[in-house]
Amino acid sequence: MATRGFVGRRSPEETQKRLPPGQHRVEDFPILQIGPNPVIDLATWRFTLRDGAKPLKSWDWDAFQALPRTTWQGDIHCVTKWSKFDTGWEGVSFDDLLADAGIAAPTDFLLAEGYDDYSTNVPVADLVGGRAMIATHYDGAPIEPDHGGPARLLVPHLYLWKSAKWVKGLRFTKKDEAGFWEMRGYHMYGDPWRDQRYTGD
């Protein structure tokens, strides 16, 4: 149905091609989160891979810094309708984490867990092959707390709520278990190009 009198302000064609359905481009970097920023001390920061409750491998901040570095540049898309183009990130790829731990992924799904009470589910297939990292730098500088620093997950081909801020670990799960937003009606997978915002999309 057309909305009476709505013309819209179309972006240039080049921009439109890069915008998933329902998204618009922003130049700033909006901040969305469920609560206050958690207080995180790098001296006690740890990042842990778990299989269910069982720890598989854990890194402190210095050990994490010694891992191979990965960079990624591209567009990110938030379920609240904004997209930001040409963002630059640096961190440690999921592949390199598994390699350093000397393991293969024990299951096909996991929950990324934050230092706040946040969690979000992602299939392992979406993290391997250079598709995801634990990012520590944004546009060349350490990630600010507002954007999830000191370390956040980055899965840029999914809506940004999947890229958990203040991440403290990844927990492999036998089944695809819903995280914080997924339990509250948001989509289990969250592909921006398929407009998968909410359950049923």
Add this chain to the structure above:
Amino acid sequence: MTEAPDLRWREGVITAIAPVTARVKSFRLRTKIADAYRPGQHVDVRLTAEDGYRAQRSYSIASAPDGSGTIELMIEGLEGGEVSSFFHEIAEVGDAIELRGPIGGSFSWGPADGGPLLLVGGGSGVVPLLAMLRHRAVAAPEIPALLLYSARTRSDAVALAEIEARAGAEPGLSLTFTATREGGRRIDAAMVAEALDRLGQPARVFVCGATPFVRTAATLLVEAGVAPGLIRTERFGG
């Protein structure tokens, strides 16, 4: 946790339009969403041009569930805003608008969540908090609540007359209002401490406003000893 709502796009019809402030207008829409939402939740709005081009935005619901079959949105006219300028300049009573919702169960409150209830709003970020206040008045007036509201000026403040009238008339509801460009302080530690003193330790805290406001308010609350897990934040506008 609520049951998954039916989030298909559905037409709503504008039944009333009224000015709220110089920059904010109120829109009443008749929609099925009115039957099942919690104060604090929002809706997505989708506009479609003749050639199929579409734009979507999210807007907080300002009304409390009231059996009217309608919801109220308060939409701020943003400079160059693609969707907000449609609402401000073109939309008329009788127009059909596509909506889906309700969305956002984390930033929502109902009587079962209890109190005391501390609400902290900056500018038009007060809109979802207004829905909570309106609901509390009807559904749970015994729950103590306090709204800490910061706006640039009295005339910029959204629904200030209603909020002040409620604070005057409703036992258990307190208001701290500050107009930061009219000699009022910006939200600070003393203001937060005084609010917590008046209200008692809150069971739920909701903070909504522009990013710097939310960051400052959330930090002050945590520093004042409020458990981070009780605080829910939402950024408004943009």
